[in-house]
Amino acid sequence: MFVPESSDLFVEKDGQKYYFCSQACMDKFLSPEAESGKIKRKLVVAWVFTIPIMIVQYGFPGILFHNLIELLLSIPVMAYSGSLFYKGAYHSIKMHTGNMDLLVSMGTLTAFFFSAYLTFFTFYGSSVYFDAAAFIITLILTGNYIETVTKERANSSARKLETLLPDVAHKLAGDGSETEIKPDDIEVGDIILVRPGEIVSCDGKVVEGKSEVDQSVITGEQDPVLRGEGDMVVSGTRNLNGILKIRAEKPGKNSTINEVYRLIQSASMGRVKVQRIADVFSSIFIPVVLAVAFSSSLFWYFYLVSTGFIYPWEIAILVFVSVVVIACPCAIGLAGPITLLISSNISSQNGIIVKNSGSFDRLAKATTIVFDKTGTLTMPDPVVENVLPEEGISYEDIVTMAASLEKYSDHPIAKAIVSLSQDKKIKLKTANEIKEIPGLGIMGNVEGKKIQVSRSTKAGITGITISVDGKDMGHILLSYRIRDSAFAAISSLKSMGKKVSMVTGDSEDQAKRIAQTLGIEDVHWGAMPADKSEIIRQYQESGEYVVFVGDGINDSVALETADVGISMGSGLDIARESGDIILLNNDLNHVVYSVIIGAKTISKVKQNIGWAIGYNSVLLPVAAGALVPLTGLYIYSLLPILAALAMGMSSTSVVLNSLRLNGKIRRSLSPYGWNAASKPNKTQASPAH
């Protein structure tokens, strides 16, 4: 609920200030497990004493010292179980605002002290309402407990990440000796040994060994990936079958698993635009409720006095208790956060990390999806398609000449040529006087001959030409393969009525070839990073809500300009990635899932807020006496208890309705291959040509 910044209940965490409406909310934030245990103890005490009160009240109404027994039984419920609400009410009064605790406290304390007064100071057979006071506390605590347990369950995937790291890591010293240390004590540069079956304790680069690694906890992909020397491995992933030695690069709090956990937590604590309605409602609600409670109470008192009714005070007080209890706004406060919590957990389980929960709003409005080409629709690195030696030159000769020079370059084309030579087990020769000319190629001497490898991209074809002493020896053609998932993703987005566009820095030919293969009509080529951002802005000016899908590091300007930026993460460096959403695996169907999850989340938050506001609007007049003409004043002997029941039900129904989001999202996504998404094919690409 809305809390003014004057509140003295706040916590600073990760550079952000969090304000709380009550001590209970702050305790829940700081230590959810301890808070859950505390609520459970208070709840047990509440039920243990409330049940005998109900038995005495309704089972043995004529018993001697009936009122006194109920008073004694209700003291533990009021003093111990109810203290949670009184503390919250005290803080709310201190910060000159109102909250749910204030309403519960006013209702229960009024019923309790009025009944105590009747017990000691009246001599006629007036009823007491200790049962109402105790039952209200018990039911609301039950609602709170259900809410806490549900949140804990919904949060389980995030918490699973936090507890996933092993207790010990095996650090190797220079002499090869092994010591056990805590993962938090790992320092950058330490060499860590990870045996088969163990969890990787920090992010780092493999310096020795080869093994398959299960990355499903981070990326959602079930198939293991092969990791060898020079590859990155991330914390939380499981080493399956080989021994790996890793040089620590990001240990402890900076590791990927901690970063993912932090992002899930911050997304679930974020806000969506529609919650502003709940804020406005909450801020005016408490004064309105108190005004209704006092005025209806006074109305009934004076009306009953005028009719000669003998217990006008009793009815007036029961009206007051019923109104303040029935109108507790906790369902309104729950409507947004519980839904965002569930959504961000469903997303993260499938490798969709929502960095900014406000993006759910904009995803729900998305009209145009703009894709970057290289590294997004296509694989980031080229592969060799064809080797074309000149007459009299062998396949092996041409690859040997090219790879013997290219092994000195970091260019993606060079890596593809070297990879081909390794696949074909071609032995490379020693080269010297190596000179790489950016944008053109690489040259050097091999066995006394001057070899030149010229790289070029012409008419949509990427390739190299190999020449020896100025004479062409042959060509190697390469291509950027389209991701398999691109076909399904684009077709799904179109079927959902979204416009799909592609922007690329490549030539017109190459851009059109890929776009045509994928069925994208709207194509922009020759675009530098700033141009991509300008193209997005033009769409926005024409009224489109734009989602841009691109590379998290190179396309950062376009990702920031778009209404929602989705970055295709490498799964290794989340902190550096721009954008609102990061896809930890490179399956483009997850763009479709993100759009659907956004729309379903916002619709559920709206539904919850609608329910909560509707519920309060309907029941408030009932508590104020709207049904008395139909039922008579007798309704007030039950109304405080019914109010507590309805109050607990409203929170529980919002929680249960939010839980349905899980199934709803799964059902909506299944036509788009949601189940298949967690088990992608091992072959991730198909040829572009």
Place this chain on the structure above:
Amino acid sequence: MKEDVVCGMKVKEDTPYKSEFQGKTFYFCNAGCKTEFDKNPIKYSRR
């Protein structure tokens, strides 16, 4: 109180950080949010 459309914080109308866009005034909690808004007013004005 107004809402800073960039970071979501509540700000007072007398904040020194303001921008006009399409006839409407937007209020910010600091210079960083104002700069961010001015870079891409369409995106933030629709939030």
